[in-house]
Amino acid sequence: MARDWLGFGAHPRGLATLFTTELWxxxxxxxxRALLVLYMTxxxxxxxxxxxxxxxxxxxxxxxxxxxxxxxPGGYIADAYLGARRAVMIGGVMxxxxxxxxxxxxxxxxxxxxxxIALGTGLFKxxxxxxxxxxxxxxxxxxxxxxxIFYMGINIGAFIAPLVTGFLAQSAWFxxxxxxxxxxxxxxxxxxxxxxGVGMVxxxxxxxxxxxxxxxxxTAPQRSDDSARHAALVLAxxxxxxxxxxxxxxxxxxxxxxxxxxxxxAAIAWFARSEQADGRRIAAVFVxxxxxxxxxxxxxxxGVSIALFADxxxxxxxxxxxFPSAWYQALNPLFVIVMAPMFAWGWVRLGxxxxxxxAKFVLGLVFLAASxxxxxxxxxLAVAGKVSPLWLVGLFFLQTLGELCLSPVGLSTMTRxxxxxxxxxxxxxxxxxxxxxxxxxxxxxARFSAxxxxxxxxxxxxxxxxxxxxxxxxxxxxxxxxxxxxxxRAGAK
Numbered sequence: 329m330a331r332d333w334l335g336f337g338a339h340p341r342g343l344a345t346l347f348t349t350e351l352w353x354x355x356x357x358x359x360x361r362a363l364l365v366l367y368m369t370x371x372x373x374x375x376x377x378x379x380x381x382x383x384x385x386x387x388x389x390x391x392x393x394x395x396x397x398x399x400x401p402g403g404y405i406a407d408a409y410l411g412a413r414r415a416v417m418i419g420g421v422m423x424x425x426x427x428x429x430x431x432x433x434x435x436x437x438x439x440x441x442x443x444x445i446a447l448g449t450g451l452f453k454x455x456x457x458x459x460x461x462x463x464x465x466x467x468x469x470x471x472x473x474x475x476x477i478f479y480m481g482i483n484i485g486a487f488i489a490p491l492v493t494g495f496l497a498q499s500a501w502f503x504x505x506x507x508x509x510x511x512x513x514x515x516x517x518x519x520x521x522x523x524x525g526v527g528m529v530x531x532x533x534x535x536x537x538x539x540x541x542x543x544x545x546x547t548a549p550q551r552s553d554d555s556a557r558h559a560a561l562v563l564a565x566x567x568x569x570x571x572x573x574x575x576x577x578x579x580x581x582x583x584x585x586x587x588x589x590x591x592x593x594a595a596i597a598w599f600a601r602s603e604q605a606d607g608r609r610i611a612a613v614f615v616x617x618x619x620x621x622x623x624x625x626x627x628x629x630x631g632v633s634i635a636l637f638a639d640x641x642x643x644x645x646x647x648x649x650x651f652p653s654a655w656y657q658a659l660n661p662l663f664v665i666v667m668a669p670m671f672a673w674g675w676v677r678l679g680x681x682x683x684x685x686x687a688k689f690v691l692g693l694v695f696l697a698a699s700x701x702x703x704x705x706x707x708x709l710a711v712a713g714k715v716s717p718l719w720l721v722g723l724f725f726l727q728t729l730g731e732l733c734l735s736p737v738g739l740s741t742m743t744r745x746x747x748x749x750x751x752x753x754x755x756x757x758x759x760x761x762x763x764x765x766x767x768x769x770x771x772x773x774a775r776f777s778a779x780x781x782x783x784x785x786x787x788x789x790x791x792x793x794x795x796x797x798x799x800x801x802x803x804x805x806x807x808x809x810x811x812x813x814x815x816x817r818a819g820a821k
Contacts, residue, residue, distance in 0.1 A: 339474050340463040342541040345534065347481040350456055352531035353420065354485030356427055357395075357449070359493035359524040361631050362657040364388060365773075366639055367497070367517045375514030377438075382774040385632050386577050389770015391442050392628060396763035397570060398450025400756045401562045406455045408559060412462070413542050415455035420532040422448030427525030431518045441521075459542055476672070479736070483668075486661035489527070493520035494654025573767055585771070588764055592617050605814055606747035612686075612812035613745065613754055615805065616738060617761045619689045622798055623734055624765025625772060626696055626791055627727055630657060632773025633787070634723065637703070640778045643714040656720050663728035671732045685741040686802065686809040692734030693799035699726035700792035707784040745813050 368384035370376020379387075406415035426444030429437045460478050496502055497520030503513035576584035592614045599611035638644070639653040675682050683691065699722075706719040738758060746754035772791065777783055802809075 339477070342463050342538070343460070343474055343477060345538040345541060346456060346460050346463075347478055349416070349420075349531045349535040350478060351481040351485040352527045352534065353423065353452060353456070354482045355489040355492075355527035356423060356524040356531065357445075357489075358486040358657065358661075359489035359527060360427060360430065360445070360521060361392075362490040362635070362654040363493055363497050363517060363520050364391075365632050365635050366654065369636065370517070373514065375433075375512075375517050377435075381636065381776050385770045385772075385774030385776070387442075387770075388632055388773070389767045390574055390577075391446060392631070392766035392770065393573065393763045394446040394570060395449045396759050396766060397566060398446055399454045399759050400450075401559075401566045402447075402450030402452075403454035403458075403756075404559060404562045406451060406458070410451075410455075412455040412458045413539055415451045416459065416535055417532065417539070419448040419451030419453075419455065420528060420535065423452060424448075424525050424528035424532060427521055427528055431522035431525060433515055433518050462542070476668075479668070480665065483661040483664045485527075487658050487665065489524070490654045490657035493523050494652035494657070496520040496523050498652035498654055500650065573764075577771075588621065588768065589618070592621075600812060608812045609745045609747060609814065610754075612809050613742065613757055615802075615809050615812070616686065616689060616741065617757060619693060619798065619802055620734065620738055620758070620761040621765040621768070622795060623692060623696055623730065624762050625768035626700060626795055627731065628766045628769035629773045630660065630724075630727075632769060633776035634720070636773075636776055636778065637706075637710075638720055641707075641710040641714055642717055642720060644717065646717070656717075656724070659721060659724035660728050660731070663725055664732065667728060667732060668736075684806065684810055685737055685813075686806045688733045688737045690799050690803045690806065692730040692732075692737075693795050693802065695726050695730030695733065697792045697795035697799060699723045699730070700788045700795070702726065703788040704785045704792070707788055708782075710778075710784065741813075 365384050365388050366376075368377045368379045368387060369381060370378070372378045377384075402415070402419070406412050410418065422444050426441045426446075426448060429441030429444060432441075457478075460475060464474060497517045502519070503516050506513045506516060506519075572584055572587065575581050576587075595614040596611050596618075599607045599614070602608055602611070635653070635657070638656045642653065642656075644651055644653050702719065702722050706715050709715050742754050742758045775787060777787070
């Protein structure tokens, strides 16, 4: 029934396998992410690490940054040496080992686990997307629909994950079950991490059982005489960037964070003056890069400030029944599953009257600003006691509207305006925006404090204002960005 409902029968055989593999890989990633900051900031008596919010935010930001940033060397290694199929297998095994390392209640294993997951995801993520693309010819009309089905797998996995791992890590029922059987209930966090590892094992097993399907469609590794030198440059550049941004957390070195704005701004100024159309398109890419980076900096706080607000300041009960605070993390993928088809239908229905890509980015930022603006009264109400879960339902609803205006549109735009032969570079730039945005999410989320309502309200308000100002700035630049893209057209707004 699921195959008929999702329409696998109209697509190449391998799509169902990749759908299942990605579903379980995202289950493992989002299941662990839902617990990470809560575990790091939890008291020792409850099995947590008792880190400050600032320290937990720093670790979270560096980890999520590395997950996206390592996709650049990971993709290159897969292309030049391993091939996508082997990269998926090796990366998947590394991710599973990382989750099981987190299941061991020892501090060294915690950091080993994060490192293994980041390295494994760097191999896995770009390679499985490449396998999806390899199933279709470039002019195959089923390509976009195939990626839409694949994207649905991502969100189904992300929806199920917090429900399972949150129940294991936080629910009073499961803690009582552990205690009744002689286990330490304070160790329930590690059962949640282990469940994420089981999800990754299922992903690897599903892929391995059917990997022969991809032998004919997979592109062979494109190794050349310069491959080793290029690989060394990519690895060295990625390592240098990681080191610089990690060092930016240290007192006296925070000025290094200027990289986030100075580098893309300089690229815009340089390429916008180009006499070549391709150069001007790269300038447009970096304008959208800045908007995307800011979007993810606020959006990714779902794992930091919003997770802490949900855990400490929200009345996590429905009809008198308590539920784990990690369950809020399931709202965004649920809204994506429900609303993505509506957005796809709406853009097609509007046709030439639909907003341009930069205008859709503006809409995404507006919805994002509204989501944090909604949290201002919620923060003020929290001074009188825990607030209703509906505040967070509203936040995730607005953020999902913003995501659907920006994320799939951005990916489509990057592939469309990338100069010939520069597609991989442009996509690398696009994922770099998510990487840097995730780092900024950790920096901003580290300032969260549940102790004083006025401070917390200002925490949400200043970020809402920042996004709103950027949305207005981008709105004024829409015609210019369209000219850079070479896509001026009647009806585009």
